[in-house]
Amino acid sequence: VIFDMNSHYDKPGYGWQLAHGATALTESWQAYGFVSNNHLMLGHLMEWLYSGLGGIRQADNSIAFHNIEINPMPVGDVNYASTTYQTPYGEVSCRWERKPGMYTMKLTVPANSAACVTLPASTASQVSDYGTPLADAEGISNIMPGSRTGNPNLTFTAASGTYNFQVADPVW
Incomplete structure (x- = not known):
């Protein structure tokens, strides 16, 4: 599941956001261009990278x-x-x-x-x-x-x- 959220550019997820020009985590998985897109709402992956994989808590x-x-x-x-x-x-x-x-x-x-x-x-x-x-x-x-x-x-x-x-x- 995490792999799909991060690496696929053909469906909503982090990869999709990058493919559609996002430079910060967006407000929705779809990265709509007509809404505010500078929110950490979907930042759980980043937290895991620091505290889980990176080990700093x-x-x-x-x-x-x-x-x-x-x-x-x-x-x-x-x-x-x-x-x-x-x-x-x-x-x-x-x-x-x-x-x-x-x-x-x-x-x-x-x-x-x-x-x-x-x-x-x-x-x-x-x-x-x-x-x-x-x-x-x-x-x-x-x-x-x-x-x-x-x-x-x-x-x-x-x-x-x-x-x-x-x-x-x-x-x-």
């Missing part, structure tokens, strides 16, 4: 992205995504790539912010930051193996800064 009970959740959700044969978002504290960016036996994430957490990061790893020993074991990496705290969180993924807190995580043998 504001944490619950956070104000102005002071606390961020980083949890990209690769789907299908998508093996790479790069997302940035400007918060009141600065730019947060998450760039991930998955290859056989390896998952990498380049992450920037803005000043005066912290991020709860989720990676496809069972244990911290699978993860490094710029080649340093995760447990010894600067700015990392609250490491929780997947077995303690009830899901298969490792979570931890990353203080403001730039990181280059590598996960060996990721858990999918």
Whole structure:
């Protein structure tokens, strides 16, 4: 369904809007030229690209992205995504790539912010930051193996800064 909404230019959807000259999300799927066409009413796909595929979300009970959740959700044969978002504290960016036996994430957490990061790893020993074991990496705290969180993924807190995580043998 999402593929049809995005890639088809022959029936109403995002592709249809582009084919008919839209430069912003339109008020209707048909992109009528006689109505206002600068509305985010149909913006759910964009939200999913940032928060789902890109993995950048504001944490619950956070104000102005002071606390961020980083949890990209690769789907299908998508093996790479790069997302940035400007918060009141600065730019947060998450760039991930998955290859056989390896998952990498380049992450920037803005000043005066912290991020709860989720990676496809069972244990911290699978993860490094710029080649340093995760447990010894600067700015990392609250490491929780997947077995303690009830899901298969490792979570931890990353203080403001730039990181280059590598996960060996990721858990999918």
